[in-house]
Amino acid sequence: MTVFGRPLRSDFLLQADGIFLNNGSFGSVPAPVRSAQQGWRDTVETQPDIFFRETIYTATRAAAARVARLCGTVGEALVFTPNVTESVAVVLAAMDFKAGDEILLLDVAYAAVRRAVDVTCRRTGAVVRTIPTGLQMTPAAYAEGLKAGLTPRTRLVVLDHIVSPTAQMLPIEDLVPIAKAQGARVFVDGAHALGQVALDLDALGADWYATNAHKWLFTPRGSCLLYAGPEVRAVTRPAIVSHYYEDAYPRCFDYVGTRDVTAYLAAADGADYLDDLGFDALTAHRAALIGAANTALGKFGGTLVTPHAPALAAWALPQSRAADTADGLALMKALWDEAKIQIAANVTHGRLLLRLSLQAYVDLQDIAALAAALDRLGWPGR
Ligand SMILES: Cc1ncc(COP(=O)(O)O)c(C=O)c1O
Numbered sequence: 001m002t003v004f005g006r007p008l009r010s011d012f013l014l015q016a017d018g019i020f021l022n023n024g025s026f027g028s029v030p031a032p033v034r035s036a037q038q039g040w041r042d043t044v045e046t047q048p049d050i051f052f053r054e055t056i057y058t059a060t061r062a063a064a065a066r067v068a069r070l071c072g073t074v075g076e077a078l079v080f081t082p083n084v085t086e087s088v089a090v091v092l093a094a095m096d097f098k099a100g101d102e103i104l105l106l107d108v109a110y111a112a113v114r115r116a117v118d119v120t121c122r123r124t125g126a127v128v129r130t131i132p133t134g135l136q137m138t139p140a141a142y143a144e145g146l147k148a149g150l151t152p153r154t155r156l157v158v159l160d161h162i163v164s165p166t167a168q169m170l171p172i173e174d175l176v177p178i179a180k181a182q183g184a185r186v187f188v189d190g191a192h193a194l195g196q197v198a199l200d201l202d203a204l205g206a207d208w209y210a211t212n213a214h215k216w217l218f219t220p221r222g223s224c225l226l227y228a229g230p231e232v233r234a235v236t237r238p239a240i241v242s243h244y245y246e247d248a249y250p251r252c253f254d255y256v257g258t259r260d261v262t263a264y265l266a267a268a269d270g271a272d273y274l275d276d277l278g279f280d281a282l283t284a285h286r287a288a289l290i291g292a293a294n295t296a297l298g299k300f301g302g303t304l305v306t307p308h309a310p311a312l313a314a315w316a317l318p319q320s321r322a323a324d325t326a327d328g329l330a331l332m333k334a335l336w337d338e339a340k341i342q343i344a345a346n347v348t349h350g351r352l353l354l355r356l357s358l359q360a361y362v363d364l365q366d367i368a369a370l371a372a373a374l375d376r377l378g379w380p381g382r
Contacts, residue, residue, distance in 0.1 A: 002277045004285040005363025012361060019341045019366045023359035024164075024192055024312050027214045027221060029270075036269035037220050040262040052258060059265050060254045066268035067213065067225055072200030078225045079236075079253035080264040084191040086239050087210035087226040088113050091187045092120045094208075094235040095156055099125025104149045104184070105158035106131050108166055108348060113158065113189055126155070133163075135305045135316055135349055139171040146178055154184045161211075162192035165348040166305050167312040167355050169197070176206050185232065192216060194225065195274055196311045207232045214263065216311065216359075219270035223263040226253075282360055286311040289358040289367060296371035297354070305353065314355040319381035323352040327380035339373035341366075352381060 002008075011030035014020050020028065029037075040059075044051045065075030081087045097103070103117050107130045114128075121128050131145040146157070157179040162169050172188055179186045187208040193199060195216030201209050209227040213219035228236040233249040242256045274282070290313045294304050302315035328345040331352065335341040344355040356370075 002281055002360075004277075004282065004360050006361070006365065008361040014361075017340050018336075019339075019369055020359070021356045021362060021366065021370065022342045022344045023357040024167075024215060024355070025344055025357075027212075027216070027219070028359060028361075029220050030218050030273055033218050033220065033266050033269045033273055037262045037266040040265045041260075044260075044262070052255070056261060057251075057254050060261065061250075063265045063268040064225070064250070066271050067194070067217075070194065070199065070217075070271055070274070071211075071225070071227070072198075072204075073202045073227060076250055077201065077227050077229075079228070079250045080261070080267075081210070081224045081226050081239070081253070082222045082263075083214070083224045084110075084189060084210045084212055085112050085116070087208075087224055088116045088187075088189070089239045090226060090236060091156075091208045091210070092116060093239065094232060094237065095185065096235075097121075097124040097126035097155065100153060101126040101155040102129050102151060102153045103127070103156045103158065104129045104131065104146075104154050104179075106133055106160055106163065108133055108163050108168075109158060109160055110164045110189060110191065117158065127153075129154075133166075133168075135166065135303075135351060137168060137307065139174055139307075142170055143174055143178060146175055150179065150182045150184065152182075154179075154182060157184045157186045159186065159188050159206075161188050161190040161197070161209075162309045162312060164191070165314070165346045165353060165355070167308050167314040168305060169307050169309040171307075172206070173204060176204055180205060192309065192312060195270070196309060198279070201227045205229070208236070213267040213270055217267060217270040218273045219267045220263040222260075223267050223270075225267070277360055283310050285360065286358040289362055289364070290356075292364055292367045293356055293358075293370075296367055297374075299371070300374060302354065311358045312355065313358070314353040316351040316353055317379055317382070319352055321381045322350060323347045323381050327352050331379050334377055334379075335370075335373055338377055339369070341370055341373055343370070352379065354379075 064078040190211035194211040213223040301318035305314040331345040
């Protein structure tokens, strides 16, 4: 049986005197996956020609097939990109927008994704529309917001599976069919999903789904899976033009110039590491930690933002004045500088949100230490 919490920290290089509650931003890579990546780097060094002329194709397809087993699809439906940011560029380029087309996304979409959509709109004359959300949402409220935002001109709907600032998890199984019924293409930004949520991409029916392996699948940074549904594969091309740009999907993505693809290949080892931990046991560990954090933060008047994700949750802290972005940064800095606790904090819908990532190595003592630090230090606008 896997032992979660502190004992598992020996697999990670995270500095020993720190408490790490922000895996969601940049991930963390355990020893077996680090050595698997090093093994691939050594293979490349041993015979670069054979690697880049032959092995890269078979190894990339094998890694995609391994990760596909976690995603409810087949390897041929998946390609690797360095990150969700680049996957968004791929999707936006595939849409070939015209003036007056509409792109619909959440008001809490990830800022870099919103920026990419805005730039695309500026370039093409397409128009952005947003779905308003709040800190306490229900599946029905998301569905109503989506329906209200859809028009006959909506060509693309971007849905976050797990919202970055609020850690809310959307009922995408309900939402994708609503958007598809209106004739829109759907891109799901699942940056936080792989390794945290059980995925069934073929059944979901989204046109595109992008998910980082480097956040929750224990994979080195620079590893993202992009799923393209059968109808859009012909127009789904790499963001950078290289030799095989005109080849069929997924082959066109398997070599995009000479680059270090070892983080892609190590996604297979991230999947093995997750399987060895046991997904169900890990999910139960995370749920227990969220329950404990909710009790601890509730004592300070913190309110859980809902519906939260399995390993990522945010609490709105009580405040006596309007919060601004500097408050989130100040809270993060104070907790690290004064207590060596790394969290994420931001201001969304005018509220200061403390976001916690419950990765496998987190335990109840970490939550208790956070509560003690908040008691001692307070937070901006308390
Ligand atoms: C919802 C969401 N989308 C996109 C991204 C971008 O991911 P990356 O930096 O790996 O491109 C993030 C990163 O945190 C995210 O949370």
